[in-house]
Amino acid sequence: xxxxxxxxxxxxxxxxxxxxxxxxxxxxxxxxxxxxxxxxxxxxxxxxxxxxxxxxxxxxxxxxxxxxxxxxxxxxxxxxxxxxxxxxxxxxxxxxxxxxxxxxxxxxxxxxxxxxxxxxxxxxxxxxxxxxxxxxxxxxxxxxxxxxxxxxxxxxxxxxxxxxxxxxxxxxxxxxxxxxxxxxxxxxxxxxxxxxxxxxxxxxxxxxxxxxxxxxxxxxxxxxxxxxxxxxxxxxxxxxxxxxxxxxxxxxxxxxxxxxxxxxxxxxxxxxxxxxxxxxxxxxxxxxxxxxxxxxxxxxxxxxxxxxxxxxxxxxxxxxxxxxxxxxxxxxxxxxxxxxxxxxxxxxxxxxxxxxxx
Amino acid sequence: xxxxxxxxxxxxxxxxxxxxxxxxxxxxxxxxxxxxxxxxxxxxxxxxxxxxxxxxxxxxxxxxxxxxxxxxxxxxxxxxxxxxxxxxxxxxxxxxxxxxxxxxxxxxxxxxxxxxxxxxxxxxxxxxxxxxxxxxxxxxxxxxxxxxxxxxxxxxxxxxxxxxxxxxxxxxxxxxxxxxxxxxxxxxxxxxxxxxxxxxxxxxxxxxxxxxxxxxxxxxxxxxxxxxxxxxxxxxxxxxxxxxxxxxxxxxxxxxxxxxxxxxxxxxxxxxxxxxxxxxxxxxxxxxxxxxxxxxxxxxxxxxxxxxxxxxxxxxxxxxxxxxxxxxxxxxxxxxxxxxxxxxxxxxxxxxxxxxxx
Numbered sequence: 001x002x003x004x005x006x007x008x009x010x011x012x013x014x015x016x017x018x019x020x021x022x023x024x025x026x027x028x029x030x031x032x033x034x035x036x037x038x039x040x041x042x043x044x045x046x047x048x049x050x051x052x053x054x055x056x057x058x059x060x061x062x063x064x065x066x067x068x069x070x071x072x073x074x075x076x077x078x079x080x081x082x083x084x085x086x087x088x089x090x091x092x093x094x095x096x097x098x099x100x101x102x103x104x105x106x107x108x109x110x111x112x113x114x115x116x117x118x119x120x121x122x123x124x125x126x127x128x129x130x131x132x133x134x135x136x137x138x139x140x141x142x143x144x145x146x147x148x149x150x151x152x153x154x155x156x157x158x159x160x161x162x163x164x165x166x167x168x169x170x171x172x173x174x175x176x177x178x179x180x181x182x183x184x185x186x187x188x189x190x191x192x193x194x195x196x197x198x199x200x201x202x203x204x205x206x207x208x209x210x211x212x213x214x215x216x217x218x219x220x221x222x223x224x225x226x227x228x229x230x231x232x233x234x235x236x237x238x239x240x241x242x243x244x245x246x247x248x249x250x251x252x253x254x255x256x257x258x259x260x261x262x263x264x265x266x267x268x269x270x271x272x273x274x275x276x277x278x279x280x281x282x283x284x285x286x287x288x289x290x291x292x293x294x295x296x297x298x299x300x301x302x303x304x305x306x307x308x309x310x311x312x313x314x315x316x317x318x319x320x321x322x323x324x325x326x327x328x329x330x331x332x333x334x335x336x337x338x339x340x341x342x343x344x345x346x347x348x349x350x351x352x353x354x355x356x357x358x
Numbered sequence: 359x360x361x362x363x364x365x366x367x368x369x370x371x372x373x374x375x376x377x378x379x380x381x382x383x384x385x386x387x388x389x390x391x392x393x394x395x396x397x398x399x400x401x402x403x404x405x406x407x408x409x410x411x412x413x414x415x416x417x418x419x420x421x422x423x424x425x426x427x428x429x430x431x432x433x434x435x436x437x438x439x440x441x442x443x444x445x446x447x448x449x450x451x452x453x454x455x456x457x458x459x460x461x462x463x464x465x466x467x468x469x470x471x472x473x474x475x476x477x478x479x480x481x482x483x484x485x486x487x488x489x490x491x492x493x494x495x496x497x498x499x500x501x502x503x504x505x506x507x508x509x510x511x512x513x514x515x516x517x518x519x520x521x522x523x524x525x526x527x528x529x530x531x532x533x534x535x536x537x538x539x540x541x542x543x544x545x546x547x548x549x550x551x552x553x554x555x556x557x558x559x560x561x562x563x564x565x566x567x568x569x570x571x572x573x574x575x576x577x578x579x580x581x582x583x584x585x586x587x588x589x590x591x592x593x594x595x596x597x598x599x600x601x602x603x604x605x606x607x608x609x610x611x612x613x614x615x616x617x618x619x620x621x622x623x624x625x626x627x628x629x630x631x632x633x634x635x636x637x638x639x640x641x642x643x644x645x646x647x648x649x650x651x652x653x654x655x656x657x658x659x660x661x662x663x664x665x666x667x668x669x670x671x672x673x674x675x676x677x678x679x680x681x682x683x684x685x686x687x688x689x690x691x692x693x694x695x696x697x698x699x700x701x702x703x704x705x706x707x708x709x710x711x712x713x714x715x716x
Binding site: 152319323324326327332333345346 | 510511512513514517518519521522523524525651655658668670672673674675676677678679681682683684685686687688689690691694695696697698699701702703704707708709711713716
């Protein structure tokens with residue numbers, strides 16, 4: 001199951017709206033194949049592993065380990081259980097039941113009906129964390145939200161005049177791009193696009209095709225269409241806007257592929273809970289937030305942050321620099337926001353602190 | 359020499375205005391004694407080690423390792439070289455020549471004149487760093503300045519209403535007290551005393567007698583005398599004030615043991631270079647700065663910081679909290695202040711980053 005987990009980890013961030021699944025096939029105590037969910041979710045991990053065995057007779061009587069219950073329904077692919085049964089697999093070890101209502105035990109049922117032995121092994125922490133993220137997005141409409149901050153030692157993300165190129169070192173920035181690769185969605189505020197004009201691709205060699213879909217908060221649809229982010233690419237670009245604004249503001253988007261999503265508008269800003277639900281409906285599971293400070297602050301305030309990566313350079317800007325986190329209106333120590341430290345490390349001259357939800 | 363260095367390290371912070379020195383005595387390839395500079399600088403390490411050998415005949419023909427040249431002058435103690443010669447030590451290994459003009463080779467000279475073999479071993483980095491701090495304070499009037507900051511994840515040291523008890527955890531605060539133990543002097547701004555009213559003792563069990571001397575910047579002599587810091591204790595309390603203020607402001611200090619030091623006043627604040635010189639003249643070698651933000655900022659701006667310990671809790675206060683570092687008037691990335699990361703570690707829920715001068 002540990003090896004199946006490692007296969008699943010390879011797929012993280014590239015499979016939405018499918019879950020990242022890993023699969024190992026064993027015959028006579030020897031691994032004969034391995035598989036993981038392929039980009040955009042197909043083929044599934046089990047099929048990927050089955051396809052890896054050229055001599056199909058080897059599969060007869062083999063054991064198959066997979067991190068999640070094999071599917072039993074016809075979707076974008078044929079049901080995996082059929083392929084497993086037809087291949088002659090004797091035993092299937094499963095990391096968890098797929099809580100997706102379309103499966104939810106039906107895969108196991110069909111395997112058993114066809115004389116395949118099924119063993120449930122829910123003990124693996126890594127597998128269970130992976131599946132939890134999928135279930136949360138699919139069933140509870142709660143995406144896994146990771147914030148990335150790159151700041152100075154004194155937590156400033158730019159000088160007063162918005163200069164920030166570059167605060168952290170090259171290796172830290174590469175790590176940031178790796179986070180993009182491992183996310184299926186990137187959520188940013190309007191000002192990040194207007195001021196920094198980023199293209200938000202994953203710039204690691206060979207991984208650009210895995211750049212996450214872009215979700216922009218622009219309540220009043222103010223971002224000019226000539227920004228780099230809107231250049232046509234394979235990924236989808238969504239804009240969330242205040243559903244109450246005048247409809248003629250939507251016109252300018254007629255001729256391009258940007259997808260506009262109306263959301264609730266509460267307390268002078270877009271309702272982030274509504275945004276999260278809509279993102280899940282669009283298949284988002286792992287959301288990376290790279291700014292701006294206002295969006296990050298709202299997510300912290302609403303306790304929507306699952307993980308925080310804080311890259312910190314050995315540099316000091318001073319009080320007048322721009323803060324990584326904006327106003328939280330905290331006056332008492334008891335109302336301070338708390339996270340849980342996971343680890344910290346050196347990245348050459350920078351440090352990286354990783355926190356998770358407390 | 360490594361072992362002698364470890365002995366010297368024990369004495370760090372407790373020996374001012376003497377240097378912390380370590381000493382090892384070896385006879386027939388066996389360590390027969392060890393010593394380090396005792397509190398307030400006497401006895402010296404060599405005497406401490408020589409005294410440790412009860413059977414004085416063992417010392418005849420022994421080898422002595424010490425991290426700094428033994429003294430040759432009569433000060434608060436008799437010259438160490440005399441004791442070494444009289445004991446019959448055959449060879450002395452020395453970590454460095456004592457650049458203090460009172461010694462500066464005279465110790466080595468006298469040893470050689472008395473048929474003691476002397477070998478200089480300047481290769482040990484730790485020893486050389488220790489001695490450099492002593493030389494810098496004694497000869498160049500430059501104390502070693504360490505800043506301690508305890509902040510939230512987003513670098514705030516208190517809420518807007520100055521609430522800060524406690525941001526970091528108990529273990530981090532103990533580590534902070536250890537830094538006090540390892541410093542001979544503590545420098546703070548006026549507001550730290552007025553607002554927080556700390557007593558600034560080292561509160562680690564048994565180490566309270568090693569609480570550093572207190573140096574307060576109070577240009578206009580505004581701190582009320584009923585503050586905890588002024589309660590009579592063994593340590594000295596100094597106040598630096600603007601030498602140009604009206605002399606009648608000094609009167610209120612007549613009846614207590616606070617020592618007032620006039621310093622230059624430049625650009626609406628006390629001249630920190632003058633402060634540093636005066637501190638060295640008073641014997642300071644290792645200065646710990648615990649606040650406030652204005653003092654820390656000036657030290658960073660004037661590049662007077664040798665080391666920075668930044669304790670960081672897994673908590674967020676937000677933009678309106680008080681900044682650890684104040685205005686530095688940096689608008690371009692090229693004028694950003696840079697330090698060099700030494701190490702970072704976890705202290706339970708907190709992190710500690712250690713930086714040094716770049």
